[in-house]
Amino acid sequence: MARALGRARMPVTIIDRQNYHLFQPLLYQVATAALSPADIAEPIRKILHRYRSVQVVLGEVERVDRETREVVLREKRRVPYDVLVLATGATHSYFGHPEWERSAPGLKTVADARLIRSEILRCFEQAEITDDEAERERLMTFAIVGGGPTGVEMAGAIAELARYTLARDFRNIRPERANVLLIEAGGSLLTAFPESLSSYAEQRLVKLGVTVLLNSPVMPLSREAIFVGGRALPVGVTIWAAGVAASPASNWIGAETDNAGRIRVAPDLSVSGMSDIFAIGDVALALDEHGIPLPGLAQVAKQEGIYLGRALARGLPRPFPPFRYHSRGNTAVIGRHAAIFDFGGGWQFKGWYAWFFWAFIHVYLLVGFEHRVLVAVQWLWRYFTYEQGARLIVDETRPA
Amino acid sequence: MARALGRARMPVTIIDRQNYHLFQPLLYQVATAALSPADIAEPIRKILHRYRSVQVVLGEVERVDRETREVVLREKRRVPYDVLVLATGATHSYFGHPEWERSAPGLKTVADARLIRSEILRCFEQAEITDDEAERERLMTFAIVGGGPTGVEMAGAIAELARYTLARDFRNIRPERANVLLIEAGGSLLTAFPESLSSYAEQRLVKLGVTVLLNSPVMPLSREAIFVGGRALPVGVTIWAAGVAASPASNWIGAETDNAGRIRVAPDLSVSGMSDIFAIGDVALALDEHGIPLPGLAQVAKQEGIYLGRALARGLPRPFPPFRYHSRGNTAVIGRHAAIFDFGGGWQFKGWYAWFFWAFIHVYLLVGFEHRVLVAVQWLWRYFTYEQGARLIVDETRPA
Numbered sequence: 056m057a058r059a060l061g062r063a064r065m066p067v068t069i070i071d072r073q074n075y076h077l078f079q080p081l082l083y084q085v086a087t088a089a090l091s092p093a094d095i096a097e098p099i100r101k102i103l104h105r106y107r108s109v110q111v112v113l114g115e116v117e118r119v120d121r122e123t124r125e126v127v128l129r130e131k132r133r134v135p136y137d138v139l140v141l142a143t144g145a146t147h148s149y150f151g152h153p154e155w156e157r158s159a160p161g162l163k164t165v166a167d168a169r170l171i172r173s174e175i176l177r178c179f180e181q182a183e184i185t186d187d188e189a190e191r192e193r194l195m196t197f198a199i200v201g202g203g204p205t206g207v208e209m210a211g212a213i214a215e216l217a218r219y220t221l222a223r224d225f226r227n228i229r230p231e232r233a234n235v236l237l238i239e240a241g242g243s244l245l246t247a248f249p250e251s252l253s254s255y256a257e258q259r260l261v262k263l264g265v266t267v268l269l270n271s272p273v274m275p276l277s278r279e280a281i282f283v284g285g286r287a288l289p290v291g292v293t294i295w296a297a298g299v300a301a302s303p304a305s306n307w308i309g310a311e312t313d314n315a316g317r318i319r320v321a322p323d324l325s326v327s328g329m330s331d332i333f334a335i336g337d338v339a340l341a342l343d344e345h346g347i348p349l350p351g352l353a354q355v356a357k358q359e360g361i362y363l364g365r366a367l368a369r370g371l372p373r374p375f376p377p378f379r380y381h382s383r384g385n386t387a388v389i390g391r392h393a394a395i396f397d398f399g400g401g402w403q404f405k406g407w408y409a410w411f412f413w414a415f416i417h418v419y420l421l422v423g424f425e426h427r428v429l430v431a432v433q434w435l436w437r438y439f440t441y442e443q444g445a446r447l448i449v450d451e452t453r454p455a
Numbered sequence: 456m457a458r459a460l461g462r463a464r465m466p467v468t469i470i471d472r473q474n475y476h477l478f479q480p481l482l483y484q485v486a487t488a489a490l491s492p493a494d495i496a497e498p499i500r501k502i503l504h505r506y507r508s509v510q511v512v513l514g515e516v517e518r519v520d521r522e523t524r525e526v527v528l529r530e531k532r533r534v535p536y537d538v539l540v541l542a543t544g545a546t547h548s549y550f551g552h553p554e555w556e557r558s559a560p561g562l563k564t565v566a567d568a569r570l571i572r573s574e575i576l577r578c579f580e581q582a583e584i585t586d587d588e589a590e591r592e593r594l595m596t597f598a599i600v601g602g603g604p605t606g607v608e609m610a611g612a613i614a615e616l617a618r619y620t621l622a623r624d625f626r627n628i629r630p631e632r633a634n635v636l637l638i639e640a641g642g643s644l645l646t647a648f649p650e651s652l653s654s655y656a657e658q659r660l661v662k663l664g665v666t667v668l669l670n671s672p673v674m675p676l677s678r679e680a681i682f683v684g685g686r687a688l689p690v691g692v693t694i695w696a697a698g699v700a701a702s703p704a705s706n707w708i709g710a711e712t713d714n715a716g717r718i719r720v721a722p723d724l725s726v727s728g729m730s731d732i733f734a735i736g737d738v739a740l741a742l743d744e745h746g747i748p749l750p751g752l753a754q755v756a757k758q759e760g761i762y763l764g765r766a767l768a769r770g771l772p773r774p775f776p777p778f779r780y781h782s783r784g785n786t787a788v789i790g791r792h793a794a795i796f797d798f799g800g801g802w803q804f805k806g807w808y809a810w811f812f813w814a815f816i817h818v819y820l821l822v823g824f825e826h827r828v829l830v831a832v833q834w835l836w837r838y839f840t841y842e843q844g845a846r847l848i849v850d851e852t853r854p855a
Contacts, residue, residue, distance in 0.1 A: 074580060074848045091491035093845035100624035101846070110626050113580040113848070132584060165849065180474060180513040184532060224500035226510050425836045425844055432832060436825045444825055445493035446501070448474045448513070449565065 059364025061106025068134055072115040085168035087212035088446040092165045094430050097422040119307040138331050141304045145337035148300030158275035159293035173448045178291035182228045193289035195233040198281055200273045201297030202239030204387040210237040211390035214263040219441040235265045240272040252395040255405050259393040301338045313340050322377030335359040349380050388413050459764025461506025468534055472515040485568035487612035488846045492565045494830050497822040519707040538731050541704045545737035548700030558675035559693035573848045578691035582628045593689035595633040598681055600673045601697035602639030604787040610637040611790035614663040619841040635665045640672040652795040655805050659793040701738045713740050722777030735759040749780050788813050
């Protein structure tokens, strides 16, 4: 949206509490030691530096003053607006149990990814030196809660890390015997995909050595155990990929939301009853022409941003003509040589060529030529050697 | 050393509190947003995985039990030894004022580099949004304390970051006008080099916009000010590159040290009076044939490790024939297109070809082919575009 407005030389202020734009779809590769954070993050200033009418402000929003039309930052600075667009995204959600986060971190930020990476690697290190058989078994058990795309991608990537990359590096343990559990409360994985694709994904995971548990609600008990299938199961790390909730931006403006905290918007993405405020991306609940909510996908958010940026830049009369989402297809990757694509209307494909296509698209979608080259080099290197580049254990603190 | 012993199939246990080996000479490039930590760090397990007699233990040493010949880890685990080699390196030193670290972080670890990178970038972000002229001036002042190779490299890299990379990205400030101060208590920079080379380095720094202050002892006052030249100077970030002290490993064994905490060793690198304990690298005070201490350089440490590994592997009679250091030359880099080399005996060179040679050597010295390719790609990209890849601000906590 900022690009569309910047191209039209409209004055824009982007406020973000991070100085970078993160390419979320590859964050699981940072969490599994394949890529570095900087490979999938680009400074917002750099992305927008050629648009001279765009200002970038690093700051955390505290509230919105709708009377004076100002955004108030935690640093007490006020940023005035004529039009306010909320694009604050989503975070993981624990179904009303925020205390579970301590036991089962989710994967939304660079810090999350570094924490999960360090904890997975540290489990193997501790398993290597312990003399206690049960403790070793616990340390080599990884539970991923939630069978959506993130859960499937994490389970596949951890299984591959253990099976290929780490296999040769230890003396006392066999990393390839790690237990990777993908646990889903519902009856199948990847419910957004046709049944043929989701059952293919399940088969591929099982072939990689992942144990898939369906119809299995999970309750995290501590960092070292989860409650599943009627008993406490000792685990090394639990990763939470089960729930998503919108960021709390709705509170800033007192907007109406659904259960997941998403702001209800009109067909032109304006917040109901507030003509000068819009919401796009995962923080918004936009409906398609049949009244069905649009999914929380990057392509939905991008199309909304482009639509709204162009409409504002052209100064169209309000309300703008309604936003229409055009699906470019849905994809998930299960591991080396396996991915699935669903383009709707029976158009789908899977297998190793889907995996190459997935890799090609994701390199293409990265912001910035340098990232594309670096990620492509690393993927090619890993493809031929089974090595992973970013196996660093760093001290990240868990949420308190 | 582990490689030399592993090649001879000798049983070895490497204990480290990090799981990776860090290529220190390029750490300043992580601190100035040019490279990612993973580009210059390689898992110790991966480096040694082909040597089946080598065990790697991730752990922190608490003490050494010389009676029972065991290393005691913080996790209460005990690692028995026949021969103990201390290679624990050095850290920054504040001349008896450890409290200065809060005001002026040093650069020895990945966490240090991330902290310094985030603080430098955050200063520019805050300068962009402040309305207070004096505050902006403060935020755009960077003080580097110490005119050795690290200080010179940091000053050059920060000046280039401001002048080239960030110059186009801001609207309210002119990053290229940042004040980069390189402050040295002695009368010249780079005292380990011949005068012609150190004065060349000084000229190049001045050309890059760095202010070089000689004969200027510094006292950090707070995060926002240093005391220098008889007055308090407001600064955005102070980086400490002034002093180095050996790690406190000497305490574990009750060894005799010099003022900098280095363990005095015999010509075969054994610790005086302890025939089963050796010390190598920055933690050791080894003397050359004229009784002059060997410098704290990576090439000294590497040669010592190879010498000792081979001597132990061959089972030579004690004491081993004395270690002899063969200097491969000394180098420092000042910025784009400027480096200096001194090979001793009047053999020296400087300028843009020295810089290319420096880049070539440092890529070659990186552990692992993947790192070489990634670093080379990033350097080439930056060479032609003046962009830097790793400009992420992350939340690192300062030492308390």
